[in-house]
Amino acid sequence: MKRRDFLKLSGSMCLLFPFSSCTVLSRELPPDIKITRVVGFDLYCPRNKIAGKNAVRDVHGSRARDQMIRVYTNAGIDGIGHCRANEKAVAQILGKSLKNLYDVEQNKMTGALGTGTMALWDLAGKVLGKPTYNLLGGKGSTKVPVYDGSVYFADLLPQYQNNWQDRFREEIDMGIKIGHRAFKVKIGRGFKWMPWKAGYARDKEVLKVIRQHAGPEILIGVDSNNGYTLEKAKQLLLDLPDYNFAFMEEMFDEQVEQCLEFKDFIKTHNWKTLVADGEGGKEVQFYKPFINAGAIDVCQADMRQFGFEGIMAVAALCKEKNVLVAPHNWGSLIGYYMQLHIGRAITNFYRAEQDPVTTDVIIADGYTIKNGFATIPGTPGFGFRINENKFASDVKVRFDSKI
Numbered sequence: 001m002k003r004r005d006f007l008k009l010s011g012s013m014c015l016l017f018p019f020s021s022c023t024v025l026s027r028e029l030p031p032d033i034k035i036t037r038v039v040g041f042d043l044y045c046p047r048n049k050i051a052g053k054n055a056v057r058d059v060h061g062s063r064a065r066d067q068m069i070r071v072y073t074n075a076g077i078d079g080i081g082h083c084r085a086n087e088k089a090v091a092q093i094l095g096k097s098l099k100n101l102y103d104v105e106q107n108k109m110t111g112a113l114g115t116g117t118m119a120l121w122d123l124a125g126k127v128l129g130k131p132t133y134n135l136l137g138g139k140g141s142t143k144v145p146v147y148d149g150s151v152y153f154a155d156l157l158p159q160y161q162n163n164w165q166d167r168f169r170e171e172i173d174m175g176i177k178i179g180h181r182a183f184k185v186k187i188g189r190g191f192k193w194m195p196w197k198a199g200y201a202r203d204k205e206v207l208k209v210i211r212q213h214a215g216p217e218i219l220i221g222v223d224s225n226n227g228y229t230l231e232k233a234k235q236l237l238l239d240l241p242d243y244n245f246a247f248m249e250e251m252f253d254e255q256v257e258q259c260l261e262f263k264d265f266i267k268t269h270n271w272k273t274l275v276a277d278g279e280g281g282k283e284v285q286f287y288k289p290f291i292n293a294g295a296i297d298v299c300q301a302d303m304r305q306f307g308f309e310g311i312m313a314v315a316a317l318c319k320e321k322n323v324l325v326a327p328h329n330w331g332s333l334i335g336y337y338m339q340l341h342i343g344r345a346i347t348n349f350y351r352a353e354q355d356p357v358t359t360d361v362i363i364a365d366g367y368t369i370k371n372g373f374a375t376i377p378g379t380p381g382f383g384f385r386i387n388e389n390k391f392a393s394d395v396k397v398r399f400d401s402k403i
Helices: 003-016 020-026 087-093 118-128 132-136 164-178 196-214 230-239 256-268 284-293 303-320 333-345 388-394
Strands: 035-051 061-073 078-082 143-151 182-186 219-223 247-249 274-277 352-354 368-370 373-375 396-402
Touching: 035 087, 035 143, 035 164, 035 333, 061 118, 061 333, 078 118, 078 333, 087 396, 118 132, 118 303, 132 333, 143 164, 143 219, 143 333, 164 196, 182 196, 196 219, 196 230, 230 256, 256 274, 256 284, 284 303, 303 333, 333 352
Parallel strands: 143 182, 143 352, 182 219, 219 247, 247 274
Antiparallel strands: 035 061, 035 396, 061 078, 143 373, 368 373
16 A cells, blocks of 8 residues: 555544544554564664763763664555664565564564564554554653653763863753753762762762852652662761652662662651662563562663663553653663653652763753753654755664665
8 A cells, every 4th residue: 555545534534424434443453554674773873971980880971872763554554663683683574464573462672673563563553653652551641751861971971070060060061951840960979980988978979060150940860770778878868867868779679678678767767869770671571579578669660671661561560550651761862762651651760860961963852851840742753854965974784774
């Protein structure tokens, strides 16, 4: 079926049956739309600054990379999305009908792409004329809360060592200019890069500079990348009792009993700080003990590790126990957009994490940030447009498989 013929048919049907019939039709993908070509490529995106060290890793650099695929069909419609599957795996979906890859009853994509199904969701949304978040559930808020997760150890970069206080002020201003009203600040300098006592003192100095500059209305969370212990995490709260931390992420190696003790400690002191953890999990089962025990307030399963199907499964478990979901996302522009559609799809979403990177290859009209909230366009799929000239010149093609 040609794309123009399919769109003409679907448009005519919606004019005749504008409500329930179209809703039913929208869940049925035409069986004759088949995948004819898949291009695997790396998308490199520059950051708005150099991201420094965290507690465990060295300088993160000035750009990020997304492993991507672009999926073409015989209907003239193509989809784009994150995918780590190799050429051999991707070749298994060539010639397949999109309808046969979409499990309507389970509301998930199947096939050989593993968790890298984003391009298929993009295709399905375009074919059905719906944004991806509607296919995923469409029950979330129309505006999704976000935060800037890019405040790393700028004070340990040589160019800022003598004026690191001003640099942190600049970085907060950069985030506020983008539209953020919430930040995640990396701490844990004493785990690897400084003697513990000096590193802990610097952590507190940095936090004080940021709070004083940002003001009391800006939300600030911290992430130690497991560079603290339970007792040291408690001490930070005691030393900064009026800081009003929004959340504390990966403060120590996650263990159910320690997380419960930390939550009880916070509750005893009447702080509102949320306990967040879970970015290191590799499968859904990992989170069940933490969720069932109520050991965390925010589950941070990684967005690209789990993909849409995995995050939706984790979110369903969390929903039963009143746990919030904030997928971990770092080093990824595309992962940020994925989070936003999760945020529009579910009701227990906390915040989307942005690593402020950009690209000229993908044009994302309708995605904005204002006063700490992101808007997501209602255009079909993810609503991306491709700058074909930039696609041809700027992406690094890994493979090009076709029928």
